[in-house]
Amino acid sequence: MLIVSLIPAAILLAAAHRAARPEPHPVQWGTFLGWGFVAAVFPCGMFVASPTVLGLWALLGIGLLVWQLTSPRGRSFLPYSAAAVLIAYGLAAPTAWRDYTRFAELRGRYPFESMAVRVPEPRRGDATLTPAAEKALELFEGGPGAPTLQRFRELELRYLHEYTVQAFINSPGFGVTRMRPPPREESLKPPPDRPEPPPQPASPGPAWDGAGFMGSVSADQRADFGRMHTAGLFDFVNPGGWGYARSRREVAGFLPHAFSRVPEASEWKVERVELVGLLRHADPVVYQSERLPAMADVKDAPTRSLDAFEIAGLKAIRRGEDGFAGRRGDEVRFVGAVRSANACVGCHGGERGDLLGAFSYRLRPAAR
Ligand code: HEC
Known part of the structure; x- marks a missing residue:
C-alpha cells in the first residue's frame, strides 16, 4: 500500500x-x-x-x-x-x-466485450404480468425463495477493470495490509465443474397442429411445470457466468448461457427442451439442436417455425402469463416465458418484463 x-x-x-x-x-x-x-x-x-x-x-x-x-x-x-x-x-x-x-x-485476457453486437434489444411489450409471471421474475431479483447468486467472480472481474492504478499503489511491495488482495487467475476463470449441456433425452416429436390440446392439465401440474421451468431457466442463464457488466457495451468474462442438466418435474420426464428465439430473427423461430439449448450451439443451429401449440403458447405469454400447458394423450407440452429481470437488463437492454424468449418443453409421465 x-x-x-x-x-x-x-x-x-x-x-x-x-x-x-x-x-x-x-x-x-x-x-x-x-x-x-x-x-x-x-x-x-x-x-x-x-x-x-x-x-x-x-x-x-x-x-x-x-x-x-x-x-x-x-x-x-x-x-x-x-x-x-x-x-x-x-x-x-x-x-x-x-x-x-x-x-x-x-x-x-478478460477484456470488455459489447453485448450489443451479440444480441438485439427485446421489443417492448405492454402486457400486464400475471402474479405467477411476476413471482417468476422476482426469483431473479432476490425475492422469496430465490437461490443465492455467486457473486465472487463478478467482484473479482470488477476489481480487475475498475481499480487499475490501485494495482500499483496497493502492491504488497509497499506493504501488506488487511485490504483485499488483487484478483488471481483462479477466481476469474470459468468454474471448472459446470457440466456440458446434456443431449436432448428424446428425438423431436410430431408437431401439434389444430386445436384440442387445452384444458387437460390440472392447476397443480401447471404450477409444477412453472417451477420446473424457473429452475431450468436459472440453470440456463447461469448467473455465475455473467462476469462483470459495466454497461451493455462493456462486459468482461461473460460465458454464454447454456443448460447444464435436464430440468425436472415431479411426475413427468422431460423429453425435449427447445429455445424459442424472439430476438435475432424477424419472426419467432425454434432453435433445433441435439443438446439442450446452449447459446454457443444455437447461433448456427437450424431453426424451424413454431407449431400451432407453440403459437398459442407465445400468444399466452405475450398476454402476461408465465407459461402455457397442453396435453394430448400421454404427452404434455409446456411453453415457459423467459422475461428480462432487472439483472438481465444490464446486458439485454430494454426494460424489466420484456420478453427475451421462451422454452418449449415436451414431457411424458415418469415411469414408476
Ligand atoms: C452478462 C450479460 C448477460 C446477462 C446478465 C444476461 N444475458 Fe441473456 N444473453 C446475453 C447474450 C450476449 C446473448 C446472445 C447469445 C450470445 O452471444 O451468447 C444472450 C441471449 C439470451 C437469450 C437467447 C436470445 C435469442 O433469441 O437468441 C435468452 C432467452 C436470454 N439471453 C435470457 C436471459 C435472461 C432471462 C437473463 C436474466 C435472468 C439474461 N439473459 C441475462 C447476455 C446476457
Whole structure:
C-alpha cells in the first residue's frame, strides 16, 4: 500500500530530522527510535506490516549514524534522508510494477466485450404480468425463495477493470495490509465443474397442429411445470457466468448461457427442451439442436417455425402469463416465458418484463 505507507514514512522522516538537529550534536537516538517504533513496528501488530517503512527506518538509522560520524557540525541531514527514501521506495517499485503489468495482462485476457453486437434489444411489450409471471421474475431479483447468486467472480472481474492504478499503489511491495488482495487467475476463470449441456433425452416429436390440446392439465401440474421451468431457466442463464457488466457495451468474462442438466418435474420426464428465439430473427423461430439449448450451439443451429401449440403458447405469454400447458394423450407440452429481470437488463437492454424468449418443453409421465 503506497498511500498507507506514506504516513508512517512521513513520521519517520520528521523524527529523523528532529533527531539530526545540528544543535545539540550528536543524534538524539531516543527521539528517532521512539517514533520509529510507533510508526514502523507498532502497525505490524495491527496487520499493516510494510517492508518499505521498516526498510526506510533502518536506512534512516544508518544515515543518522554516518551523518554523526562523518559530518561536520551544521551540515544538513537532508541528502541522507533523501537517499534513504529513494532506496527504500526504489526497492519496492519493481514489485509494484510487476503487479501492475500482471494486472494489465489479466485485463487483456478478460477484456470488455459489447453485448450489443451479440444480441438485439427485446421489443417492448405492454402486457400486464400475471402474479405467477411476476413471482417468476422476482426469483431473479432476490425475492422469496430465490437461490443465492455467486457473486465472487463478478467482484473479482470488477476489481480487475475498475481499480487499475490501485494495482500499483496497493502492491504488497509497499506493504501488506488487511485490504483485499488483487484478483488471481483462479477466481476469474470459468468454474471448472459446470457440466456440458446434456443431449436432448428424446428425438423431436410430431408437431401439434389444430386445436384440442387445452384444458387437460390440472392447476397443480401447471404450477409444477412453472417451477420446473424457473429452475431450468436459472440453470440456463447461469448467473455465475455473467462476469462483470459495466454497461451493455462493456462486459468482461461473460460465458454464454447454456443448460447444464435436464430440468425436472415431479411426475413427468422431460423429453425435449427447445429455445424459442424472439430476438435475432424477424419472426419467432425454434432453435433445433441435439443438446439442450446452449447459446454457443444455437447461433448456427437450424431453426424451424413454431407449431400451432407453440403459437398459442407465445400468444399466452405475450398476454402476461408465465407459461402455457397442453396435453394430448400421454404427452404434455409446456411453453415457459423467459422475461428480462432487472439483472438481465444490464446486458439485454430494454426494460424489466420484456420478453427475451421462451422454452418449449415436451414431457411424458415418469415411469414408476
Ligand atoms: C452478462 C450479460 C448477460 C446477462 C446478465 C444476461 N444475458 Fe441473456 N444473453 C446475453 C447474450 C450476449 C446473448 C446472445 C447469445 C450470445 O452471444 O451468447 C444472450 C441471449 C439470451 C437469450 C437467447 C436470445 C435469442 O433469441 O437468441 C435468452 C432467452 C436470454 N439471453 C435470457 C436471459 C435472461 C432471462 C437473463 C436474466 C435472468 C439474461 N439473459 C441475462 C447476455 C446476457
